[in-house]
Amino acid sequence: MEIGVIGGGSIGLLLASLLDRSGHQSTLFVRRKEQMHEINRNGILCLPDHTCSWVRAEQIDDLRQMDLYIVCVKQYDLCSIINQLNTFDGSVIYIQNGMGHIDLLNGATCDQTILLGTCEHGAKRQNERTVTHTGKGKINLSLFRGEQALLQKWTNSLNSDIFPLKPCCDWEVMLIDKLLINIVVNPITAIYQVKNGELLTNQYLHTLAKLVCSEASDALGQDETKQWVRIVNIIETTKENDSSMKEDITNYRKTEIEGILGYVLKRIDQKSSLIHFLYLSIKALEEKKG
């Protein structure tokens, strides 16, 4: 069975390393030659336990037929990947934040079985080949289009203690659960440059996070109280972590703000919306530092 992991960011490096350690061979497709060479020379190093995995790296342009693709690029880099994947017929798992990729996938005409995933691992890329596994989690997996049997097949063959997979019956529920966490945690930690945990310990950020959860739950037709309990739990377990958006702002990188807030922004009255305010704030910080 040939697995292609696409994207050499933190999640791509982590998943390729975890697959290798759980006995699966995968090929990691990356955009840049330097990263490819670095990984082929020295392997993927996973911290904090210094595990080195010898995973073969190739360039995304050389993508070829595989049994399964796990797509780990950021949502805003997805467009060209989807067109490439359309020319093959292996199953594809898309692991992106937000809901922005759904429209792209709906637009694509192909017969592939498409699965959607949400990633609960914490990971931080240190350099071309090194990733820190900042929080052990799992991958949730759900059928978006195609054969239900393939969801079963991939879950059975991939799921292990090292690479935990959990099948979910409703992709929309799965994505919206993840979306809500990202809406509440990512922009606030990025604007105020705080670790996740401060959303609970700083009383004003706590109030602010709760207001954002309320507005987003409302717009997404979710039960606010239930969602808040769930989100508080996740913040507790990731309290020492820096959110990806905080890291992006710190490092003058483009953030995933469009993917994370775009979907919910379409569903609210923008004028007095806190989520619109968060959106403008992150865009302002991107422009300020750009």
Next chain:
Amino acid sequence: MEIGVIGGGSIGLLLASLLDRSGHQSTLFVRRKEQMHEINRNGILCLPDHTCSWVRAEQIDDLRQMDLYIVCVKQYDLCSIINQLNTFDGSVIYIQNGMGHIDLLNGATCDQTILLGTCEHGAKRQNERTVTHTGKGKINLSLFRGEQALLQKWTNSLNSDIFPLKPCCDWEVMLIDKLLINIVVNPITAIYQVKNGELLTNQYLHTLAKLVCSEASDALGQDETKQWVRIVNIIETTKENDSSMKEDITNYRKTEIEGILGYVLKRIDQKSSLIHFLYLSIKALEEKKG
């Protein structure tokens, strides 16, 4: 004529220096002994043109009878000063941001003539005795309680090219005009750590500032379009300046957020309010850095 300037912050230092240069003697009352000694030894230095003014400094605790007091302490330090001033009967000019002092003044029972001022000078304190005059402006002056004739008297005797004074007939209009500028400029520049001008050049901060202007104008019964034109004008002329709240956050000092947003917060539905959001943001940054 004896004038007491109360408060050794940027505005107190600047006004004492300007009074001296326009031929008026004043005494500067400060809280701390070290600042008093420093000023009595070396005078007040006003940048950028390096004017040194030999102004006598005393401690606020030794406050005594004067013909006129100009109160330049921050609004949150006003409480004890008002009680002290109540025991004398010279006229008092209060130059504070926001509307928070109005309740305090309404509560105080005394026969003093009370004037309110708004300061359009830009000033930044560099050390105990040094202030940079970052933007030449004027003092607007309006009668709050007492004798109209005294407003006339003080305007006539103080107004000069060096110390411009403009009488205003309605203190509420005067304070609300200043309040709206502070609401739009101060919190946003402090949260995103930008100079005033970026509220116009960063397109997202521009949208954000306009939304805040709209919500605040609405709550204060002001014409949004007219106020926005006025505020844009002031931002233009102070585009190179750092707002006082930005400086306070940078230097881990308490901000004037209660005085600036408190009055308008009482007049809006807090749940989906951007001004409430700004309030929580500044409080969060104060707590984060405190």
